[in-house]
Amino acid sequence: MKRTAMIGHLTPAHAGQTVTLQGWVNRRRDLGGLIFLELRDRSGLVQVQVEPDSAAFADADRLRAEYVAEIEGTYQARPESQRKGGLADFEVIATRVKVLNTAKTTPFELEKGDSVAEDIRLKFRYLDLRRPEMQRNLVLRSKAVAAVTEYLDREGFVQVETPMLTKSTPEGARDFLVPSRQNPGEFYALPQSPQLFKQMLMIAGYDRYYQLARCFRDEDLRADRQPDFTQLDMEMSFVELDDVLSTQEGLMAHVFRETTGVDLPVPFPRMAYMDAMNFYGSDKPDLRFDLKFTDVTDLFQGGEFKAFAAAQAVKVIAAPELTRKQIDELERIAKQNGAGGLAWLKRDGDGFTGGISKFVTAQAAELIARTGIEQGGTLLFTAGEWKKAVGALGAVRLALRDLFDLAAAGPQFHISWVTEFPQLEFDDDSGTWTYMHHPFTAPHPDDLDLFGTDRQGEIRAQAYDLVLNGFEVGGGSIRIHDPAVQAKMFQAIGFSADQARDKFGFFMDALEYGTPPHGGIAWGFDRLIMVMSGATSIREVIAFPKNNRGVDLMALAPSPVEPGQLADVGLSVATSEN
């Protein structure tokens, strides 16, 4: 290899040495007689000077942006008057320039990549990934993987790979299906998570397992959701809930320290699901700022304001002074998130003006006392069915965060646990009970007697989510290891023994051969890296992501296939009828 150093590894100690560098031309400044080049590789950038009388000049004159070049020259301090500080005090005086490859004019200027339409960046992802910002993200990701591996290996975790071609199981999301050529009419499914396999590994005695697992869910995309994504999947045997959480805290703190240099205070705060919902309207509250809800249901029960009088819940948040336009926008957000409307009041002296003020004269003093609303401040109310009322106000809370930049005053990263999720959730659409986490989640032992009673909605799950800056970056649970409890769980969600056997027969069998108590968690690894890097989209930390519609704009996947390929797997495509 001719290259003597990566550009970013040059130091003042190299001064006076002859170096050979290879990279891309970032920029060319041609002063006529004198040419300056910026040469870039993924480690850094250096200025190259080419004198007109040097042997390098003719080749340097051919170089354009993004050409690949090899530069041999002397690394040296710049003239006194030209120093910029740090490594910009040094440059390479070229003695030889070799054009290793030419490049077409790029479809966008790499240095302006931040402001280029994302579909263009995705179509030319190989150019986009040349940008230092993107390289920083992918390197951060790589370092996080290294930190995880190092820590878990030290803690005795065994890395095991589980299959990508597996059995379709109703985990919640739609499966990606893969037709089987050797078994016509039958399908593999890509894993939504390695859940059952990792529990098998606990039954098999591996005690502590981890895997960076690719997972697939055929659902609509979002800024923080891709159809194929990476989970850091972990499972431990002979543990209880506190053991899992403290192990995770150690790991997460290690990863932050090694990658961002940030020290996360441990243990992480814990918040019960009901508190998260009641105070912040979300099971993944952004706790970099407070802005809690106040419950005022009781103040309006049976009162003259009809929208509140019969409401299951009336919640209020104390916002700064808002314009009508801002209130209208917040109401739009509230409605989009399930509220019937967004009632408001403006504090004026000992009472209120605007909005619903004529209905609250009797409650004014109590509202001021409970909410602590300041003069001129705005109270925003949602009312109705509890879950919708808190959820909608939760969305308003986040909109207020964005409007007033509330998170900026808090810590850069706030991480916490949300715990005590309900085990079961009533699904209005189907009129049945369903699992909230997944059907293998262990219920709290004190709540076991509630199965099958009219209070089964109160059963607490031994489940936990990791919440970072308002993003769910991990979730897990203690699992059921007692077949009798597993049977109760299936019964509660309306799974007959036969159905359970059909879907998870192998797992039901395995449970009966000596299953240790166990539990685990999975991190949404892409999402975690997104938050750590400060990116606003998961696509910024995935090398080759898909767009909103699940399309890879570079490779142009998905795409039709040859008829012969379909015939091989015994499929034909039905013509769509509009």
Next chain:
RNA sequence: GGUCCGGUAGUGUAGCGGUUAGCAUAUCUGCCUGUCACGCAGAAGGUCGCGGGUUCAAAUCCCGUCCGGACCGCCA
């Protein structure tokens, strides 16, 4: 499936009923020996996403459609 926002030279944008469709940057040519977003002079580059409608006249207004993004539903 739904709501909202957007689509104008390669890229980023202005124009919002009558413009030769403007600006910046990139590209190309010429000049230039200390630039560092180099500078100066010039050139080329546009089916204003597509289709239809309204109008004497449409990039501009209306309808449809396609594409991109954010969100709801869905999804841990």
